Every structure is written in C-alpha cells, then in structure tokens.
Amino acid sequence: MTTAAPQTPVPPAPGPARGQGRPTQAGSSAVTRKAQARLGMLLVTPLMVLTAVFLVFPMANAAYYVFVDFNGIDPSPPWIGLSNFTELAQDPDVWAAFKNNVIWIVVGTTAPLVVGLAFALLVWTVHRGSRWYRLAFFFPYVLPQVAVGVVWGWIYEPSRGWLNRALEFVGLGSFTRGWLGDPDTALYAVLGTAVWTAAAFVFIIVLSALRNVDADLMDAARLDGTNSFQRLVYVIIPQIMPVFLMVTTITLLGGFSVFDIIFVMTGGGPAGATDVLGTYAYSSAFQLNRISYGTTLALIITVLAIPFAVMMNRLQRRLSLQGMGA
Amino acid sequence: MRTSVLKGLALASAGLLATACTGTSTPGGDEGDGDAQSIRWLIEEPEDAAALKSLEQHVATFEKDSGIEVKITTLPFDTMRTVLQTQLRSGEGPDVFNWGSGPSFGGALARNGLIYDLTDAYEENGWEIYDFAKEEVTVDGKVYGVPGELETIGLFYNKEIFDELGLQAPESLEDLDAVSQELKSADIIPMSVGDKDAWPGGHLLSMTLSSAIGSDGMEQLFSGDKSWDSPEVVAALELWQDYNEQEYLPESPTSVAYETMETMFYTGKAAMIPTGSWLVGEMDDNADFEVGYIPFPGPDGPGIFAGGLGSGPFISAGTSKTDAALEFVDFLASPEHGEWTVENFHTIPPQPIDTQGLDVSPLLAQVLEDTAQISDGGDFGYNIDVKVSDAVNEAMYDGVQGVLTGQRTPEQVAEDLQAAAQE
Known part of the structure; x- marks a missing residue:
C-alpha cells in the first residue's frame, strides 16, 4: 500500500539508494x-x-x-589460390554468357517495365470489368516458371508449335523456324517468355501505385491543356516513381540471377547460345563437378549485382526524401 | 525502413546466388530408424507411376521372402547426379542405389571409396554376368557393382514405309544416302533426330563412330592411343552436318525434343530414328506398324551396334546394413529378376536369359538375340557418354549441337573433344 506524497519538500531520509526500494517512475x-x-x-x-x-x-x-579445387567428392580439396578467378577471366564461354546476361538485363528489364506500365495505364482508365483484366494480366506471374517454360517450349516447337502455325496462317511462313534451336533466336525466344511473366508483375504493382495518383493534380493538368503523354511524364510517373524504381530494382536484379526459365527451355543450348552466368555456373558445378569454379561464377554474379541493388535503393531513398511518390 | 528492408532483401537475394552452388545441405538421409532389416534403395525416377508401382510389387516378393523391408526412394536423374555424391560422402545416403555402370558414373564413385566392394559377393553368390559387362564395373581389379541393363544404339526403321516404297534396310552409308533420298522425295523425313536435349547428340556420334572404326578404334580413343581430333572423328561429325544440310533430318533438329522425335517416328512423319534399345517398350506400345532395328551403317558395311550399360545396383560403402543390402543385391542380380525386367520393362539384362516362354514382342526378341550374339564374341561399339569424363561429354553435347546449328565446324568440335579428353 502506498502513502500520500508530502505537501512540502523534506530532505530524503536515509534508506535504500534510489531505485533499490519501491520502483520509481525512472526505475x-x-x-x-x-x-x-x-x-x-x-x-x-x-x-x-x-x-x-x-x-x-x-x-x-x-x-x-573459391580458393580450392573442389570436385564434389574429395573431402580435402587442394588450395589453388586465385586460379579460379584467372581461369574465369580467360574463359571465352564466361564472356559469352556474360554478354547474354547483359542482353537479358537490358531487354529483360526494359521490356517488362514498358509493357507492364502500358497495360497498367490501360486498365487504370477502364472501369467496367477491370477486375477481370487485372486477373488476366497478372495470371502469368503466378504460374510456376517451370510450367511456363514447358508450355512456351511447345509454342516455339518448329513443326507443331502455335507460333509457327500462326505465322503460316497469316502468310508469314518464311519467318517460321526452330525458335529455341536456332542460335540467332533462342535467347530472344526465351526472353520473350520471361518478359511475358515479368510484365505481369510490373503491371499489378504499377496498377496499385496508380490507384494513389492524386486525382486533383490530374484534373489540374487537364485544365492546363496537357495531352496524355505530358500527363504521363509530368504528373503520373513522378508520383509512382518510388514504386516504379522498386519494380525496376527487382527486375534488374532478376536479370543477373536468371536461371530457371533458361534451364527449363533450352538448358543453355544450342551449344551454349543461351547460356548466362547462372546456367554456366550450374553446368560447371553440377554437370562437370567443378563445384569451386561454379561457386566462383556465382560469387561474381553477386559482386556484379550488389552495386546495382545499392544504387537503385539509394535513388529510391533520395526520391522518398524529396517527397515524391504516390 | 522500406528502403532498408528492400536493400536487405536485395543483398540477401544476391547473396543467395553465391551460396547456391556450395551444396552444404544433405537432402534425403536414412531417417535413422536403425533397423538392420530395413534398407533404403534409391533409384532414378521411373518413366511413370505405373512402372514404379510394378517395381514396388516385384520388390514386395523379396520383402516377403527375406523379411527385409526395402524403402524405395526416387529422384530425377539430374537431381540424383547432383546430390548422390554428397549423400554418400555424408554417410546419410541410401544403402543401395542404382547408378550408371560406366567408368564416369559408378567408376568415379568407386575410385573415391564411396562404394562397397562386391568382388567376394560375386564368388559367394555365383552371379552370372556377361564378362564384358562386368568389366564396366571393375576398378583396379575389384568389382564394385552389378551392371545395369544393356543398351544398344542403332537405327530403328518403319518397315511399312520401307515396303511401300520398295526400300531395303541400308547396309552401308551409301545405301543410307540412297534410302534417305527416296524418302525425302516421298515427302517423308528420312531420320527423326531431335537434339534439343543435347544428350542425344552423344548417341549420334557414338553410332557413326562405332560403325566407322569398330570397337578397337573406340577403345583406342578412350585409352588415348587415338586422338579425338583424328580424321575419323571429324568424318563422323561431318556425316551429321551433311545429313542436316541434305535435309535428311527434321527442320532445326536442335529445336526438337526427344519426345517430339519419338512422335515423328510413331506417326509416320519420319521413317527412321537413330536411338537406343531402351525405346523398344515404347515402340511396341506406340507404333502401329512393324519396326526393324539395325546397326547404324558404316562406310563399308552394315556397321555395328554401339552400346553401353544402364543403371545397376551398388551398395554404399557407408551403409551399416551390409548383410541386408547384399541379400537385396543378390535378388537384383538373379536371373529371375532379369526375366522380370525383360517382360515388364522390356530391357536387356546383363546376364544370359532364356527367352523361351517369356512374353516378349518380336522387336524385343530380336534385340535380345542381337545382344546374345554380341556376348558370344560379336563386335560391339560403345556409347561414348558412359565411357568418358564429364568434360568430354559436355564438349560432345555442345559440339554436336554446334555442328547441327552451324555454330562450329566438325574440326573445331574434334579439337574441343581432344582438349577435354586431356583435362
């Protein structure tokens, strides 16, 4: 039971030190x-x-x-220092795979952003049935990548595939080919599939951001006589920029680590034409049993990806601090 | 906060890339029941659920007779390739497992002490295995496994189409060229070849090379006495380049998956299919025409079948249930099990089998007869991919694809093969 506090200050009585007796507020x-x-x-x-x-x-x-030569069996692999790195620098297949990665990063980042944004803007302006459009456009993203790869493999099939049949149907039979078996088209054919799924992801995220775009600003811009393109560039994109940067970051980093869709559709072939660093690392590690070399490649992928991740996030933070965003 | 989380996620995802290849975890495991009468048998995933069920029922007869419980686990081939070594090394692997019998499969594991030595078991149990097959599972004088089923590689052809066009089975490359021209004129794809999966390319080279240089020449290649960039290897690769250019193969063969290649043959779009005897069962089920099977023709004659061994049983060196595992392998090495595989899986066991009274198709009967002749001293080529290192296989798979797409010349591929063989 507590007693009432004294009305007048009194000197502290000898007793337990502060905090050791009855709990004070600070204690x-x-x-x-x-x-x-x-x-x-x-x-x-x-x-x-x-x-x-x-x-x-x-x-x-x-x-x-990365500093040993591990073959997956030997429990005491020999120390080889930087040999994995020097071999990697001189390996022409690594450079070919890196070139494919660059193509993937550029096309595989840009195309989904453009396509996803375009569809999001279209659906944003549609009111009737927008739920069904959302469902239809987002559907590719929720499908397992393996299933997507297998089905698109059928679509690209040279003799029975829908793509060649459709080309023949519209009189473009001269363009038919074995899309995944032709080294000139294989990478872009796989990229086409990847863009289809990634654009679905961009679509749904951007559409969510568009819901928060300030309607008053849009009305004001209309009253000022802006056209659609101007409103997109000067009103809409600045407001969705942080979200747009977030999806850009995710898509961009996906370009460094891409593996599954290529592995399923071409396995890196024909003759390495669709190999990227990820698939090359896999084949080195698990098909040639060069675990250390594959690990070194994977480490290089990480080292290449980190600066982009940091840069994109800094940019996003700067925009947030500037108060941009929906 | 959001930025930190995003950065953390980005770094974590990037970091995971680097850790993906280290393989520190050990999937599977013995589940540690410690029961000496219970063993785990790891096999490659069968083609369908019905095949697995049939195998389980067959193994149940062993379980009933022996009192040993066999837990069958399956993995896709590629996954097995990835995790098997790790499992065996960790001591958490299967007690018995089926794996490729050649030097680059079981041989690699044996050289690293991961497989139980079966030399004494052969003597004690009197397992009758073809000598040439037994050699494939022998390292440094020790027999470390029971060879898997025999697989021959050759040329299947549609007898109905051949009869309609008045064609004879080719007995030389010249014949094959003439037959292919006739088929092409009749709007039929001469040879169904699909190399999208890359590994069929190894079989293409195996059969043309085996028929060109015979088993002696192939053995010289494997031993290093003959160089992989020799003119014979270049010529064998040139042959496929030429067939592709002559349109004897489907359009863009590197776009055609193995299943599609099969379908082309079953539907009569293609008249011949160069592949292996493992397809006999499916041929019987899917082809509504009579199928012939011949060696891939050689430059000067009918050529020889190339062949190799499929997956056979091995015992893990780390198993604590050796007796039960040996009893189970004894069951798998028995002629009764061999006969069962002939009838149910349409495969060729690595031991003499009396086909009298067995319910087999004419095509399988022919394949069994051919195999018996080979084991009686006939010449028999090699399926390259079970005899060489992974590096040579990779060079071969990429190389044949490169030749078929025009990315590489046969000479370049032969040089790559030689460089890989010297690694």
Whole structure:
C-alpha cells in the first residue's frame, strides 16, 4: 500500500539508494526497456538463426570454395589460390554468357517495365470489368516458371508449335523456324517468355501505385491543356516513381540471377547460345563437378549485382526524401 | 525502413546466388530408424507411376521372402547426379542405389571409396554376368557393382514405309544416302533426330563412330592411343552436318525434343530414328506398324551396334546394413529378376536369359538375340557418354549441337573433344 506524497519538500531520509526500494517512475522505465530488449532479442532470434544457417554460413563456405579445387567428392580439396578467378577471366564461354546476361538485363528489364506500365495505364482508365483484366494480366506471374517454360517450349516447337502455325496462317511462313534451336533466336525466344511473366508483375504493382495518383493534380493538368503523354511524364510517373524504381530494382536484379526459365527451355543450348552466368555456373558445378569454379561464377554474379541493388535503393531513398511518390 | 528492408532483401537475394552452388545441405538421409532389416534403395525416377508401382510389387516378393523391408526412394536423374555424391560422402545416403555402370558414373564413385566392394559377393553368390559387362564395373581389379541393363544404339526403321516404297534396310552409308533420298522425295523425313536435349547428340556420334572404326578404334580413343581430333572423328561429325544440310533430318533438329522425335517416328512423319534399345517398350506400345532395328551403317558395311550399360545396383560403402543390402543385391542380380525386367520393362539384362516362354514382342526378341550374339564374341561399339569424363561429354553435347546449328565446324568440335579428353 502506498502513502500520500508530502505537501512540502523534506530532505530524503536515509534508506535504500534510489531505485533499490519501491520502483520509481525512472526505475519502471528501465525495467520496461530491458523487458522490451529481451522481447526484441527473442523475436529476432529465429530470423538471426535462419540468416546465419542459410546465408552467413553458406556465404563463408562459398568464400572458402573459391580458393580450392573442389570436385564434389574429395573431402580435402587442394588450395589453388586465385586460379579460379584467372581461369574465369580467360574463359571465352564466361564472356559469352556474360554478354547474354547483359542482353537479358537490358531487354529483360526494359521490356517488362514498358509493357507492364502500358497495360497498367490501360486498365487504370477502364472501369467496367477491370477486375477481370487485372486477373488476366497478372495470371502469368503466378504460374510456376517451370510450367511456363514447358508450355512456351511447345509454342516455339518448329513443326507443331502455335507460333509457327500462326505465322503460316497469316502468310508469314518464311519467318517460321526452330525458335529455341536456332542460335540467332533462342535467347530472344526465351526472353520473350520471361518478359511475358515479368510484365505481369510490373503491371499489378504499377496498377496499385496508380490507384494513389492524386486525382486533383490530374484534373489540374487537364485544365492546363496537357495531352496524355505530358500527363504521363509530368504528373503520373513522378508520383509512382518510388514504386516504379522498386519494380525496376527487382527486375534488374532478376536479370543477373536468371536461371530457371533458361534451364527449363533450352538448358543453355544450342551449344551454349543461351547460356548466362547462372546456367554456366550450374553446368560447371553440377554437370562437370567443378563445384569451386561454379561457386566462383556465382560469387561474381553477386559482386556484379550488389552495386546495382545499392544504387537503385539509394535513388529510391533520395526520391522518398524529396517527397515524391504516390 | 522500406528502403532498408528492400536493400536487405536485395543483398540477401544476391547473396543467395553465391551460396547456391556450395551444396552444404544433405537432402534425403536414412531417417535413422536403425533397423538392420530395413534398407533404403534409391533409384532414378521411373518413366511413370505405373512402372514404379510394378517395381514396388516385384520388390514386395523379396520383402516377403527375406523379411527385409526395402524403402524405395526416387529422384530425377539430374537431381540424383547432383546430390548422390554428397549423400554418400555424408554417410546419410541410401544403402543401395542404382547408378550408371560406366567408368564416369559408378567408376568415379568407386575410385573415391564411396562404394562397397562386391568382388567376394560375386564368388559367394555365383552371379552370372556377361564378362564384358562386368568389366564396366571393375576398378583396379575389384568389382564394385552389378551392371545395369544393356543398351544398344542403332537405327530403328518403319518397315511399312520401307515396303511401300520398295526400300531395303541400308547396309552401308551409301545405301543410307540412297534410302534417305527416296524418302525425302516421298515427302517423308528420312531420320527423326531431335537434339534439343543435347544428350542425344552423344548417341549420334557414338553410332557413326562405332560403325566407322569398330570397337578397337573406340577403345583406342578412350585409352588415348587415338586422338579425338583424328580424321575419323571429324568424318563422323561431318556425316551429321551433311545429313542436316541434305535435309535428311527434321527442320532445326536442335529445336526438337526427344519426345517430339519419338512422335515423328510413331506417326509416320519420319521413317527412321537413330536411338537406343531402351525405346523398344515404347515402340511396341506406340507404333502401329512393324519396326526393324539395325546397326547404324558404316562406310563399308552394315556397321555395328554401339552400346553401353544402364543403371545397376551398388551398395554404399557407408551403409551399416551390409548383410541386408547384399541379400537385396543378390535378388537384383538373379536371373529371375532379369526375366522380370525383360517382360515388364522390356530391357536387356546383363546376364544370359532364356527367352523361351517369356512374353516378349518380336522387336524385343530380336534385340535380345542381337545382344546374345554380341556376348558370344560379336563386335560391339560403345556409347561414348558412359565411357568418358564429364568434360568430354559436355564438349560432345555442345559440339554436336554446334555442328547441327552451324555454330562450329566438325574440326573445331574434334579439337574441343581432344582438349577435354586431356583435362
């Protein structure tokens, strides 16, 4: 039971030091902070453990493997220093794969952004049935990439594929070919499939951002006599820019790490024509049993991707600080 | 906050790229039941669920007779290739597993001490395996496995189309050229070739090279006495380049998947298909015409079948259930099991089989007869991909695709093969 506080100040009586007796307000805060800290630690522990087990440890492991020659069997692989890096620099297949990665990053980032934005703008202006349009345009993104790759493989098939049949039907039979088996078209054919799915992702994210575009600003722009293109460039895009940068970052980084769709559709062939660093790393590590060389390649992919990730996020943060965004 | 999270996600996803190849985890495992009468058998994923069910029922007879429980687990071939070594090395692998019998498959594992030595088991159990097949699972004088089914590679042809056009099965490359011209004139694709999956390219080279230089020449290539950039190898590659240019093959063969290549033959769009005896069962099921099977013709004669061994059983060196595993392998090496595989999987076992009374198709009966003749001393070429290193295989797969697409010349591919062989 507590007593009422004295009306007049009195000198402190000898007794327990501050904080050691009845809890004061400050003492109570300290206890709460400690409890909060403990709770915080408890809550982040599972994530830290998962990060340590699935990220930090494998990363450290990978860092070790790049300096040895591990074939997947030998428990004591020989130390070879920087040989994996020097071999990689002189390997013409790596440069061919890197060139394909660059093409993938440029086309595979630009095309989905343009297509996704275009469809999002179209659906944004449609009111009747927009739900069905959203569903239809987003559908490719939720399909498993393996299934997408297999089905598009059928579409590109030279004799029975829909694409060649459609070309023949409209009188463009001279353009028919084995899309995935022709080294001149294989990469772009796979890219076409990837763009189809990535554009769906861009579409749904951008459409969500468009819902938050300031209608008053749009009306004001209309009253000022702007045309559609001007409103897009000067009113809409600045407002959705942070979201647009976010999808750009994700799509761009996907270009560095692309693997599954190529692996399913061409396996990197014909004769390496569609190999990117990811598929080349896989074939080196798991088909040629050159685990260390494959790991070195994967590390290079990471090193190449990080500056872009950091740069894009800095840009996004700067825009957020400037108050841009829907 | 959002930026930090995004950056964290970006870095984490980028970091995961670098960790993807290190293979630190061990899928599968023994599940540690510790029961000496329970073993795990890892096999390549069968073609369909019905095949697996049939195998499980067959193994159930062994379980009933022996009192040993066999837990069958399956993995796709590519996954198995990736995880098998890790599993065996970790000691958490299967007790018995089916894997390729050649030097670059089981041989590689044996050289690294990952497989139990079966030399004594052969003597104790009296397993009757063809000598040439047994050699494929022997390393440094020790027999480390039971060879898998025999697989021959040659040329299947549609007898109905050949009869309609009055054609005879080709007995030389010159004949093959003439037959192909006739078929092309009749608007039929002469040879159904699909090399989208890359590995069929290895079979194409195997059969043309085997028929050109015989088993002796092939052995010289494998031993290094003959160079891979020799004129014979170049000529064997040129042959496929020429067939492609002459339009004896489907349009853009590197776009054609193996299944599509099969369909072209079954539907009569193509009259011949160069592939292996593993397709006999499917031929019986899908082709509504009589099928002939001949060696791929050689430059001066009918040529020889190329061949190799499929996946056979091995015992993990790390198993703690050796007795049960040996008893199960004894079952798999028995003639009774061989006969069962002939009737149910239409495969050729690596031991002499009495086909009298067996329910087999005329095509399979012919294949079994051909194999028996080979084991009696007939010349037999090689399926290259089970005899050489992964580096040579990769050079061969990419090389044949490169020749068919015009990306590489036969000379370049032959040089790549030689460079890979010297690695």
